[in-house]
Amino acid sequence: MPEPLLEVRDLRIRFGRFTAVDGLSFALGPGEVLGVVGESGSGKSVSMLAVLGLIRTPGAHVSGNIVFRGRELLGLKDAEMRSVRGREIAMIFQDPMTALTPVYTVGWQIAEQIRAHEKVSARAARDRAVRLLDEVGIPSPERRVDAYPHEFSGGMRQRAVIAMALSCNPALLIADEPTTALDVTTQAQILDLMRRLRADHGSAIVMITHDMGVVSEIADEVLVMYGGRAVERGARRQVFHTPRHPYTWGLLDSVPRVRGPRARRLPAIPGAPGAAERGCPFADRCAHRFAPCDEAPPLTPTGDPGHLDACWLPEDRRRTR
Amino acid sequence: MIGYILRRFGAAALVLFAISVLVFLIFFATPGVDPAARIAGKNADPATLEQVRASFGFDRPLPVQYLMMMKHLFVTHDLTSFVNRGTLVIPQIVEAIPVTLSLVVGAAVIWMVLGVAMGTLAGAMRGTLIDPLVMLLGVFGVSLPVYWLGEVVNLLTQKQLHDSVFSWVPPLGYAPLSQGVGQWALHLLLPWLTLALLYAGIYARLLRGELAGALNEDYVRTARAKGLSERRVLLRHALRCSLIPIVSLFGLDFGALVGGAALLTEVVFGLPGVGKLTYQALQNLDLPVIMGTVLYAAFFVVLANAVVDVVYARLDPRVRRA
Numbered sequence: 001m002p003e004p005l006l007e008v009r010d011l012r013i014r015f016g017r018f019t020a021v022d023g024l025s026f027a028l029g030p031g032e033v034l035g036v037v038g039e040s041g042s043g044k045s046v047s048m049l050a051v052l053g054l055i056r057t058p059g060a061h062v063s064g065n066i067v068f069r070g071r072e073l074l075g076l077k078d079a080e081m082r083s084v085r086g087r088e089i090a091m092i093f094q095d096p097m098t099a100l101t102p103v104y105t106v107g108w109q110i111a112e113q114i115r116a117h118e119k120v121s122a123r124a125a126r127d128r129a130v131r132l133l134d135e136v137g138i139p140s141p142e143r144r145v146d147a148y149p150h151e152f153s154g155g156m157r158q159r160a161v162i163a164m165a166l167s168c169n170p171a172l173l174i175a176d177e178p179t180t181a182l183d184v185t186t187q188a189q190i191l192d193l194m195r196r197l198r199a200d201h202g203s204a205i206v207m208i209t210h211d212m213g214v215v216s217e218i219a220d221e222v223l224v225m226y227g228g229r230a231v232e233r234g235a236r237r238q239v240f241h242t243p244r245h246p247y248t249w250g251l252l253d254s255v256p257r258v259r260g261p262r263a264r265r266l267p268a269i270p271g272a273p274g275a276a277e278r279g280c281p282f283a284d285r286c287a288h289r290f291a292p293c294d295e296a297p298p299l300t301p302t303g304d305p306g307h308l309d310a311c312w313l314p315e316d317r318r319r320t321r
Numbered sequence: 322m323i324g325y326i327l328r329r330f331g332a333a334a335l336v337l338f339a340i341s342v343l344v345f346l347i348f349f350a351t352p353g354v355d356p357a358a359r360i361a362g363k364n365a366d367p368a369t370l371e372q373v374r375a376s377f378g379f380d381r382p383l384p385v386q387y388l389m390m391m392k393h394l395f396v397t398h399d400l401t402s403f404v405n406r407g408t409l410v411i412p413q414i415v416e417a418i419p420v421t422l423s424l425v426v427g428a429a430v431i432w433m434v435l436g437v438a439m440g441t442l443a444g445a446m447r448g449t450l451i452d453p454l455v456m457l458l459g460v461f462g463v464s465l466p467v468y469w470l471g472e473v474v475n476l477l478t479q480k481q482l483h484d485s486v487f488s489w490v491p492p493l494g495y496a497p498l499s500q501g502v503g504q505w506a507l508h509l510l511l512p513w514l515t516l517a518l519l520y521a522g523i524y525a526r527l528l529r530g531e532l533a534g535a536l537n538e539d540y541v542r543t544a545r546a547k548g549l550s551e552r553r554v555l556l557r558h559a560l561r562c563s564l565i566p567i568v569s570l571f572g573l574d575f576g577a578l579v580g581g582a583a584l585l586t587e588v589v590f591g592l593p594g595v596g597k598l599t600y601q602a603l604q605n606l607d608l609p610v611i612m613g614t615v616l617y618a619a620f621f622v623v624l625a626n627a628v629v630d631v632v633y634a635r636l637d638p639r640v641r642r643a
Contacts, residue, residue: 091546
């Protein structure tokens with residue numbers, strides 16, 4: 001693997017006594033798309049906020065290494081971090097309805113980001129905002145650039161947010177559930193758009209989602225998180241075709257199949273989300289629990305090369321799909 | 322935007338008309354009251370009563386009476402006080418307006434600056450000691466009644482410490498602008514501060530709450546993710562949105578104060594403003610004066626509301642199309 005664009009090693013995030021992320025490690029090459037999957041509270045969003053240094057809760061404690069283009073981001077001064085945010089790493093959030101400041105025009109907000117990082121005239125920034133809006137598929141962008149967020153539909157706002165995120169050509173785009181708040185047709189359009197932009201701009205993408213369907217559409221690599229830990233990691237084919245962790249099995253079973261007999265009810269993962277006190281975080285909800293699970297399994301390569309999982313199950317009890 | 326402004330002021334004119342009709346009806350069409358006697362003054366002789374009756378049209382239908390009353394109020398300006406016969410009502414009000422306006426405008430500037438500064442400081446410094454300290458100061462301001470604070474201020478500056486620290490404080494009363502800006506401001510300084518303290522506390526608390534809410538909004542997170550400075554995120558994004566409810570409250574408060582709600586401050590500091598005039602008229606049941614001041618107050622409340630709505634639309638694009 002060439003020099004990774006982003007390498008996270010042993011990231012730990014605590015809020016007071018509560019551990020939100022417990023030793024997360026992954027790497028991402030330039031231009032790659034990493035899908036981070038997990039249910040609410042699995043630590044996927046908060047670990048990405050940590051990459052941008054946006055965890056501001058008092059009492060939060062972040063440790064480990066976050067190396068971006070060979071530079072340690074953790075512990076960077078705020079002014080230095082600001083030049084990374086928005087310019088080298090951009091982030092898109094879940095709800096496009098509230099992600100834009102309601103009192104400024106869309107174009108103004110895009111231009112604001114451009115001018116925060118580059119010395120360009122207001123006129124030039126605005127022209128670029130028009131081009132960006134055009135690129136993300138907003139009709140008649142010269143007119144729409146002066147519209148306010150409330151004059152856009154949800155899908156258009158998400159396009160505008162993406163245009164803003166791309167305005168400084170970031171090397172990495174973190175998208176936190178960018179399609180969750182949108183209807184299915186719009187979801188597909190936004191995913192299409194992100195795929196196209198990735199081809200045009202060459203940005204690497206971290207796609208945070210709980211939707212296995214979205215991951216299968218766009219990701220090269222998949223990271224499955226549970227209870228603040230990575231439980232499985234591998235190429236998309238590996239994770240989808242030979243999933244190794246019981247939690248991943250559960251996630252994949254919860255997606256309805258197009259082919260084959262129709263299930264009367266989709267199988268659910270029993271129990272409520274949340275990590276076990278000690279040992280394997282998934283142990284409390286796992287049907288395959290046995291004695292070794294009282295100790296937390298490390299993320300180790302047990303399957304094909306590059307396919308890692310954190311589970312003690314012996315090979316003969318693993319399931320093949 | 323222009324269309325919105327025109328529509329808004331058109332509506333305001335309509336409201337003013339409705340108020341004038343209502344006030345007229347309450348004062349002059351209430352059964353059992355002889356309006357002519359009210360207007361002619363105490364112990365008027367029958368001849369005068371008859372003359373008033375004819376001149377105000379009290380023997381004619383109500384709409385005509387209304388029009389004649391408005392003519393006396395706004396065109397000929399010859400409505401006279403019921404208590405002090407011969408004193409014209411309108412010139413009295415016109416004389417009182419600059420006093421009240423000077424008091425309220427000055428106090429408003431002070432409380433807006435102070436309130437916004439305190440609210441922003443507390444909102445931005447949440448989690449530190451500064452926040453509760455500033456808020457405590459705000460509660461302090463809110464809890465001091467104007468009549469008490471004003472009297473204490475007077476006691477200290479006019480009497481107890483007048484020979485030492487506060488020898489520069491002029492005697493109570495109003496100095497018109499024609500005596501120079503310096504004298505004008507010097508006479509009004511303590512009334513301004515007294516009146517502003519209460520409102521600064523209210524506004525600081527309100528703004529802090531708004532700002533705390535705004536800082537948790539998604540758009541603030543977006544602004545931070547854009548790489549903007551914390552200062553810009555705070556002022557251009559969070560504060561800008563938090564000011565919207567402040568402006569609407571300001572309009573109401575300002576209108577009410579100019580309309581006579583600054584009465585306590587005016588009485589305590591001996592300022593002959595509209596509040597004081599109304600207060601005196603109420604004590605004597607001087608109906609013509611009360612009617613004049615009520616219409617005047619209504620005018621300012623309605624005007625302030627219209628101005629606020631226009632400013633509101635300027636601040637919040639979502640309102641413009643409504």
